[in-house]
Amino acid sequence: MEQINHSALGGEPKLALAGFGIDMNSNEQIEVLHLEVTMGGHAAVLHPFVIYEEGRAYLFDTGIPGSYDKLNALLQPDYPVAGVILTHQDIDHVGTLPQWIAAGGGELNVYAHEGDRKVIDGTAPFLKATPERLNMMLSSLTPETAQQFRAVFSADTPPNVTDVLQDGDVLALAGGLQVIHTPGHTPGHISLYHPGSKTLFTGDAMAVNDGQLDGPVPNFTPDYPLALQSLQAFLELDIDKVVCYHGGAFHGDIHGRIRELVASS
Numbered sequence: 001m002e003q004i005n006h007s008a009l010g011g012e013p014k015l016a017l018a019g020f021g022i023d024m025n026s027n028e029q030i031e032v033l034h035l036e037v038t039m040g041g042h043a044a045v046l047h048p049f050v051i052y053e054e055g056r057a058y059l060f061d062t063g064i065p066g067s068y069d070k071l072n073a074l075l076q077p078d079y080p081v082a083g084v085i086l087t088h089q090d091i092d093h094v095g096t097l098p099q100w101i102a103a104g105g106g107e108l109n110v111y112a113h114e115g116d117r118k119v120i121d122g123t124a125p126f127l128k129a130t131p132e133r134l135n136m137m138l139s140s141l142t143p144e145t146a147q148q149f150r151a152v153f154s155a156d157t158p159p160n161v162t163d164v165l166q167d168g169d170v171l172a173l174a175g176g177l178q179v180i181h182t183p184g185h186t187p188g189h190i191s192l193y194h195p196g197s198k199t200l201f202t203g204d205a206m207a208v209n210d211g212q213l214d215g216p217v218p219n220f221t222p223d224y225p226l227a228l229q230s231l232q233a234f235l236e237l238d239i240d241k242v243v244c245y246h247g248g249a250f251h252g253d254i255h256g257r258i259r260e261l262v263a264s265s
């Protein structure tokens with residue numbers, strides 16, 4: 001394994017979380033993004049990540065509705081997005097899927113777990129966003145973006161998910177990325193483990209709050225006990241660093257903290 005050669009991809013990485021080099025082959029790169037958004041009236045930072053490989057980009061989660069231009073600007077321009085992998089159905093993760101589908105011109109692969117597939121396809125309602133909340137959120141967007149969102153997540157348009165993921169699947173990216181089913185935050189929530197760099201991407205199965213590694217946010221986790229039980233799968237992994245969609249990177253006593261959280265369930 002060589003250190004990532006960022007210069008091969010055109011200059012400095014847009015955002016390397018401090019001290020967060022990931023060892024990779026020089027023709028591949030994993031980059032954790034730093035997407036600044038406003039959620040519920042508050043400034044927030046989301047951490048989708050992207051893998052560049054063989055001239056293409058694979059995007060893991062897509063930010064909130066209306067954040068497409070910002071997210072797109074964080075990506076290397078010469079790498080068309082060939083795949084979107086969704087950790088789960090929540091709006092702040094699927095938010096710009098409609099624009100990526102449109103940009104892909106029918107060629108985009110969309111990966112998600114069976115447990116959240118119907119929602120992402122638009123044939124079942126979002127688990128947490130009531131119609132009222134959804135309306136309120138969409139009212140802050142341009143009419144075109146709001147319309148695109150409604151259309152893509154509607155039963156009247158073709159399904160969005162092209163590839164259904166299961167626990168134990170290995171995505172052929174960056175030398176292999178393991179899919180870990182971590183239900184509780186949503187039924188089809190997945191986390192991803194990259195053995196090549198010993199990095200665990202938790203989606204919303206965990207979050208980093210003020211430097212502390214935590215379980216999922218209880219208020220947005222309908223089955224919190226199950227969500228904590230799901231963390232048990234992480235104890236079998238050799239983890240050097242964790243990246244949470246909310247809160248970013250964490251180094252430290254990862255297994256110890258996970259054991260604490262599992263024990264509290």
Ligand SMILES: [Zn+2]
Nearest residue numbers: 090092204245
């Ligand atoms: Zn989230």
